Amino acid sequence: MALRTSPEVSGMGHAMKRKEDPRFIRGKGNYVDDLQLPGMLYLDIVRSPFAHAKITRIDSAKALAVPGVLAVITGETLAQYNLHWMPTLMSDTQMVLPVEKVMYQAQEVAAVLATSRYAAADGAAAVEVQYEALPVVVDPKKALEPGAPVLRTDKKDKKDNHIWHWEWGDRAATDRAIAEADVTVKQDIYIPRVHVASIETCGCVAHFDKVNEKLTVWMTTQAPHAIRTVFALVAGHVGLAEHKIRIISPDIGGGFGGKVPVYPGYVIAVAASVLTGKPVKWIEDRMENLQADSFARDYHISAEPGARKDGTLTALRIKTIADHGYTDAAANPSKFPAGLFHVCTGSYDLKAAHVEVDGVYTNKPPGGIAYRCSFRVTEAVHTIERMADLMAHELGMDPADFRLKNFVKPEQFPYKSALGWEYDSGNYAGALQKAMEQIGYAELKREQADKRARGDLMGIGISSFTEIVGAGPSKHFDILGLKMFDSCEIRIHPTGKAIARFGTKSQGQGHETTYAQILAEELGIPAKDIQIEEGDTDTAPYGLGTYASRSTPTAGAAAAVAARKIQDKARKIAAHLLEAAEGDLVWEPGKFSVKGAPDKSKTIQEIAFAAYTNHPQGMEAGLEAVSYYDPPNLTYPFGSYICVVDIDRGTGEVKVRRFVAIDDCGNIINPMIVQGQIHGGLTMGLAPALYEEISYDEIGNVQGGSFIDYLVPTAVETPKWETGHTVTPSPHHPLGAKGVGESATVGAPAAIANAVVDALWHLGVRHVDIPITPPKVWKLLRDHGVMAE
Amino acid sequence: MQIRVSINGEKHEADVEPRLLLVHLIREVLRLTGTHIGCDTTHCGACTVLLDGRPVKSCTVFAVQARDREIMTVEGLEQNGKLHPLQEAFMAEHGLQCGYCTPGMLMTGYAFLAKHAAPSEDDIRHAISGNLCRCTGYVNIVKAFQAAAAQLKEGAA
Numbered sequence: 001m002a003l004r005t006s007p008e009v010s011g012m013g014h015a016m017k018r019k020e021d022p023r024f025i026r027g028k029g030n031y032v033d034d035l036q037l038p039g040m041l042y043l044d045i046v047r048s049p050f051a052h053a054k055i056t057r058i059d060s061a062k063a064l065a066v067p068g069v070l071a072v073i074t075g076e077t078l079a080q081y082n083l084h085w086m087p088t089l090m091s092d093t094q095m096v097l098p099v100e101k102v103m104y105q106a107q108e109v110a111a112v113l114a115t116s117r118y119a120a121a122d123g124a125a126a127v128e129v130q131y132e133a134l135p136v137v138v139d140p141k142k143a144l145e146p147g148a149p150v151l152r153t154d155k156k157d158k159k160d161n162h163i164w165h166w167e168w169g170d171r172a173a174t175d176r177a178i179a180e181a182d183v184t185v186k187q188d189i190y191i192p193r194v195h196v197a198s199i200e201t202c203g204c205v206a207h208f209d210k211v212n213e214k215l216t217v218w219m220t221t222q223a224p225h226a227i228r229t230v231f232a233l234v235a236g237h238v239g240l241a242e243h244k245i246r247i248i249s250p251d252i253g254g255g256f257g258g259k260v261p262v263y264p265g266y267v268i269a270v271a272a273s274v275l276t277g278k279p280v281k282w283i284e285d286r287m288e289n290l291q292a293d294s295f296a297r298d299y300h301i302s303a304e305p306g307a308r309k310d311g312t313l314t315a316l317r318i319k320t321i322a323d324h325g326y327t328d329a330a331a332n333p334s335k336f337p338a339g340l341f342h343v344c345t346g347s348y349d350l351k352a353a354h355v356e357v358d359g360v361y362t363n364k365p366p367g368g369i370a371y372r373c374s375f376r377v378t379e380a381v382h383t384i385e386r387m388a389d390l391m392a393h394e395l396g397m398d399p400a401d402f403r404l405k406n407f408v409k410p411e412q413f414p415y416k417s418a419l420g421w422e423y424d425s426g427n428y429a430g431a432l433q434k435a436m437e438q439i440g441y442a443e444l445k446r447e448q449a450d451k452r453a454r455g456d457l458m459g460i461g462i463s464s465f466t467e468i469v470g471a472g473p474s475k476h477f478d479i480l481g482l483k484m485f486d487s488c489e490i491r492i493h494p495t496g497k498a499i500a501r502f503g504t505k506s507q508g509q510g511h512e513t514t515y516a517q518i519l520a521e522e523l524g525i526p527a528k529d530i531q532i533e534e535g536d537t538d539t540a541p542y543g544l545g546t547y548a549s550r551s552t553p554t555a556g557a558a559a560a561v562a563a564r565k566i567q568d569k570a571r572k573i574a575a576h577l578l579e580a581a582e583g584d585l586v587w588e589p590g591k592f593s594v595k596g597a598p599d600k601s602k603t604i605q606e607i608a609f610a611a612y613t614n615h616p617q618g619m620e621a622g623l624e625a626v627s628y629y630d631p632p633n634l635t636y637p638f639g640s641y642i643c644v645v646d647i648d649r650g651t652g653e654v655k656v657r658r659f660v661a662i663d664d665c666g667n668i669i670n671p672m673i674v675q676g677q678i679h680g681g682l683t684m685g686l687a688p689a690l691y692e693e694i695s696y697d698e699i700g701n702v703q704g705g706s707f708i709d710y711l712v713p714t715a716v717e718t719p720k721w722e723t724g725h726t727v728t729p730s731p732h733h734p735l736g737a738k739g740v741g742e743s744a745t746v747g748a749p750a751a752i753a754n755a756v757v758d759a760l761w762h763l764g765v766r767h768v769d770i771p772i773t774p775p776k777v778w779k780l781l782r783d784h785g786v787m788a789e
Numbered sequence: 790m791q792i793r794v795s796i797n798g799e800k801h802e803a804d805v806e807p808r809l810l811l812v813h814l815i816r817e818v819l820r821l822t823g824t825h826i827g828c829d830t831t832h833c834g835a836c837t838v839l840l841d842g843r844p845v846k847s848c849t850v851f852a853v854q855a856r857d858r859e860i861m862t863v864e865g866l867e868q869n870g871k872l873h874p875l876q877e878a879f880m881a882e883h884g885l886q887c888g889y890c891t892p893g894m895l896m897t898g899y900a901f902l903a904k905h906a907a908p909s910e911d912d913i914r915h916a917i918s919g920n921l922c923r924c925t926g927y928v929n930i931v932k933a934f935q936a937a938a939a940q941l942k943e944g945a946a
Contacts, residue, residue, distance in 0.1 A: 021879070024885055025885065027821070196923075254923045285828075508887025508889075715913070
């Protein structure tokens with residue numbers, strides 16, 4: 001896309017330095033734990049050591065004797081106000097604090113309110129709880145067996161642990177196509193639980209002003225407006241009305257999906273503040289964050305594609321068991337309990353597909369939120385990209401050739417997939433070919449053949465993913481009934497500077513910069529002259545928040561639409577000032593001029609001033625606009641990644657030697673920020689591919705519950721990412737842009753897994769589940785007799 | 790316990806519990822909130838500050854251990870209205886996103902660059918291996934270190 005604005009204006013395409021950075025590099029950000037209010041109290045939480053147990057007694061006497069401890073809040077306390085249970089985003093129910101039993105290790109059992117952080121912690125340690133252990137169900141397949149202990153005894157009619165069955169696609173046609181296929185392969189794939197582990201944990205400061213009856217909550221939330229409505233709906237019966245609730249989402253230290261849900265800690269802090277009339281701070285520690293906050297993934301997938309002998313993919317059948325923990329607290333659009341998993345036909349033009357998913361309860365924390373991924377797309381991409389490789393190898397085809405043969409072709413867009421999605425635009429072969437050139441694919445193949453002859457283990461893996469982001473069109477997308485539009489409100493001041501507010505909330509994505517650039521592009525006002533605000537529900541327009549790579553597709557589009565409304569009014573004012581007909585005016589960013597008389601012109605700043613000082617009679621003063629943008633479709637970013645790994649035959653360690661990522665997110669707003677998103681996304685793709693997993697032993701003890709054993713990659717493990725892009729604009733987005741924040745997280749794990757399997761294929765290895773840890777590989781090497789001495 | 794500390798060149802006295810963590814002294818008593826807390830096991834490095842010039846993770850140091858010593862935090866990097874080259878480089882190279890790990894990265898970098906005038910990429914990656922970043926993938930942090938090293942060298946010449 002050619003630049004339309006000068007660096008001074010910094011519209012789209014400029015690598016403008018970020019407006020948020022001056023405060024962050026000085027340590028002057030405002031994160032929730034930085035807030036200290038007079039008289040503030042602190043909350044600490046007592047958590048269960050058992051994964052499933054009856055609570056027989058909670059004794060608070062010793063805790064209350066700790067100096068500074070004011071109260072111990074239990075499920076019984078909250079039950080007096082009917083606040084001990086709350087609804088989840090998927091209309092299931094979740095305990096705030098238990099009155100009967102706990103359902104997972106580290107579940108909240110009681111909360112201690114004290115005058116200091118340390119006193120609260122002392123109090124929590126002094127609360128005595130008696131438990132009676134109950135049988136624990138960890139394996140979701142066993143949870144479905146007849147005779148398995150029924151976990152949700154709170155649901156009167158519940159006789160098993162099955163939550164829901166969901167299926168999509170044409171089952172009969174798919175079965176037929178697979179029966180008629182020349183070649184089929186079948187593979188079980190487990191995509192384990194992972195945790196986003198943003199470096200800032202979750203927390204809040206709740207302050208109920210008893211005089212004005214107004215609740216203000218500063219909280220780590222990616223969706224402040226939806227949270228306000230949820231609070232009003234859940235706590236309306238205790239007098240919290242929506243106009244008396246203000247949610248402020250301050251600077252957020254990373255979100256990645258983990259800061260979408262409402263966690264019990266928030267609700268307890270709010271309840272404590274309402275009861276005491278004092279500000280109450282709750283900040284979880286890292287172990288609480290890893291052990292109790294919502295998890296992502298945990299999908300047990302069985303996939304079976306069919307193909308013709310000539311390498312044409314014909315069909316895909318997928319069955320999945322989804323482990324949701326003890327409640328379905330997924331953050332999905334209501335209509336899609338398995339998220340957008342049915343984008344699992346990926347980048348390929350196959351005619352028949354069917355996918356079914358069964359949700360299951362186990363004794364684990366609630367799962368099913370994102371890990372920097374748009375509603376289960378990582379699961380979908382991992383499956384189709386692993387299966388594409390398996391099928392290519394099975395057919396004796398090069399995985400790149402196999403992909404090129406089966407890609408949806410550029411001329412097929414808009415493309416209706418077998419599972420009903422309408423892909424907006426793409427050039428999949430373009431991205432793959434660029435990646436192959438950049439990495440030197442043919443040369444690497446030769447090197448691999450030489451190395452293999454010498455006994456060295458080198459693998460090359462491809463992932464050609466299609467993302468689906470920007471939820472979403474109101475026809476299909478809502479959360480708890482709230483349609484998934486997003487918003488922008490712009491006010492141009494008399495001196496030509498502006499403020500714009502949005503319904504989204506940045507957690508590091510750089511919205512203050514990119515939104516300003518969109519407005520600079522559309523209005524010609526320099527981006528530095530436009531202040532961007534988000535996250536305060538008292539001032540910002542309503543929106544559904546930032547997750548699932550939706551900010552550019554929804555709120556970014558709203559910015560363009562609102563700016564164009566301003567441009568329309570500006571044209572009328574310019575016509576008035578220039579005494580010309582509106583139709584005779586020509587717009588270029590920042591100025592209207594009279595057709596054929598370019599010296600007769602008015603700048604946007606002059607027009608803004610006139611809007612308050614010299615507006616035409618009969619026109620309202622001011623220069624403002626708002627847009628609530630309902631996207632006509634999702635956007636479908638895509639890319640091709642190629643990864644080269646070397647495997648140490650002595651230790652089983654996988655080393656990513658090179659990784660080339662070619663991404664296409666349509667028109668680019670800020671190339672520096674887009675590249676930064678790709679770098680970060682790739683690292684969060686590397687992490688679950690090789691290092692991260694939250695697992696449980698047979699009695700539900702969490703493994704990986706601290707940074708000691710939950711291995712977030714450091715700079716040493718992380719390779720030097722090589723990036724590039726192609727540009728295929730979205731035809732329906734006002735700026736031709738698509739989301740980009742999660743592409744790399746979604747696409748990277750399959751490239752790494754495919755490279756590892758490629759390195760071991762000649763030994764007979766067909767699949768390795770992620771994370772591909774040294775012990776897993778070491779065992780494979782030992783079993784295949786190729787362990788180095 | 791009554792302690793005296795110097796922080797970013799300013800002397801302070803405080804009456805602290807012996808168990809008070811240094812990070813809580815800095816954030817909650819002295820109200821310098823640029824130093825962040827990201828874990829409680831010394832892994833993430835968000836709380837890195839300098840104690841007598843050496844980087845320490847202030848979540849696992851007691852405040853009393855800083856008695857009569859010199860603490861430097863991110864707020865001390867800017868001198869007389871002039872940013873440190875590392876701060877400039879983080880902005881120029883897009884070495885930060887959410888900003889939460891940034892103060893710790895900067896303090897580790899400040900101490901590292903003082904001792905390593907021309908570090909290799911590998912040296913830098915090892916130097917920051919005790920500081921986790923979830924946003925940037927480290928690529929641009931490494932670049933920022935390199936750019937700051939070049940700048941510091943030029944300034945010294």
